[in-house]
Amino acid sequence: MRQSMRFSKKFSISFSLFLCLSSLSAQEEVPSWVMYERARDLAQEGRIAEAIVLLEEAIDREITFPEAEYELGRLFFREGEFTLAERHLLKALAQRQYLAVEASFYPIAYTLAEVYLEERKYHEFEETLFTYILSEDESYIGERNRKNREVWTTTLKEKGLDRLLVLYRCPENASYRAHLLLSEFYGENGRMDKALEHATVGVMMVVTTLVDTIREEDYLYIFSSMEALWRKIQQEDLFLSYLEDREIYRLLYWLANALYGLAHREEAVKWWSFVAARAPEGRWKYLAFSQLREPRVAPPEEGVR
Numbered sequence: 001m002r003q004s005m006r007f008s009k010k011f012s013i014s015f016s017l018f019l020c021l022s023s024l025s026a027q028e029e030v031p032s033w034v035m036y037e038r039a040r041d042l043a044q045e046g047r048i049a050e051a052i053v054l055l056e057e058a059i060d061r062e063i064t065f066p067e068a069e070y071e072l073g074r075l076f077f078r079e080g081e082f083t084l085a086e087r088h089l090l091k092a093l094a095q096r097q098y099l100a101v102e103a104s105f106y107p108i109a110y111t112l113a114e115v116y117l118e119e120r121k122y123h124e125f126e127e128t129l130f131t132y133i134l135s136e137d138e139s140y141i142g143e144r145n146r147k148n149r150e151v152w153t154t155t156l157k158e159k160g161l162d163r164l165l166v167l168y169r170c171p172e173n174a175s176y177r178a179h180l181l182l183s184e185f186y187g188e189n190g191r192m193d194k195a196l197e198h199a200t201v202g203v204m205m206v207v208t209t210l211v212d213t214i215r216e217e218d219y220l221y222i223f224s225s226m227e228a229l230w231r232k233i234q235q236e237d238l239f240l241s242y243l244e245d246r247e248i249y250r251l252l253y254w255l256a257n258a259l260y261g262l263a264h265r266e267e268a269v270k271w272w273s274f275v276a277a278r279a280p281e282g283r284w285k286y287l288a289f290s291q292l293r294e295p296r297v298a299p300p301e302e303g304v305r
Contacts, residue, residue: 039058066096126182165203179198193258206243259271272295
């Protein structure tokens with residue numbers, strides 16, 4: 001896939017497509033955003049070559065078109081062309097102020113981080129998450145927030161996760177996925193203090209969202225433990241879909257890994273057991289059972305990049 005010859009074959013297009021695009025280019029009444037939306041539809045249909053040509057045509061028409069740059073970068077990433085993906089994603093980030101929807105900035109930054117991770121450019125991966133995501137999170141930056149995180153991780157290590165979640169809340173925001181990715185990244189690289197910090201924040205965000213949502217219907221609800229919370233939500237499709245989207249069992253696995261690496265082994269085993277019992281069939285259930293059979297700090301190859 002990465003070889004230019006194979007890439008050329010994949011993206012070769014028919015003469016009729018050239019004629020079609022030439023005709024489209026001549027029609028000044030067709031806006032660039034129409035071409036962009038059509039390209040997205042083509043990509044969903046698996047017609048990647050045609051989508052790329054349309055996106056490049058739309059970009060050529062505009063001075064700045066960050067949405068099209070992002071879509072082009074995303075498609076190149078999907079096809080394993082990491083250098084091209086990186087180039088277009090960086091252009092999209094540089095044109096951030098021209099985004100029609102400001103919040104669409106975050107998927108661009110996360111996609112770029114994942115490109116760097118695939119390329120094993122670990123410094124750039126880390127820097128992207130901090131520069132574009134965490135540095136803009138007002139609940140993360142600053143000395144006060146740093147001290148809050150110290151209190152949270154100290155409480156977790158001394159009193160356990162359930163007690164931490166009884167005492168403290170941390171509203172979820174766009175930085176959640178950064179905490180998930182960094183908890184795994186640092187855990188795989190043996191930087192357990194940092195892994196625990198990010199895993200702790202991530203779990204607190206998820207539980208805060210669950211508790212706040214429950215209280216919209218049951219304002220007297222009081223969180224007591226993760227087990228009790230899971231029993232309450234286990235039949236609710238809305239909650240289960242949310243937990244799947246947030247990859248909560250992946251996060252809890254790395255929380256336990258960090259605890260084990262920091263010699264809080266009883267608490268680590270508790271949360272590996274939780275994952276083993278609650279996670280659906282798949283990687284995280286399997287890895288949690290493996291840790292329960294032979295507890296250890298997970299080697300790097302067990303991580304999901």
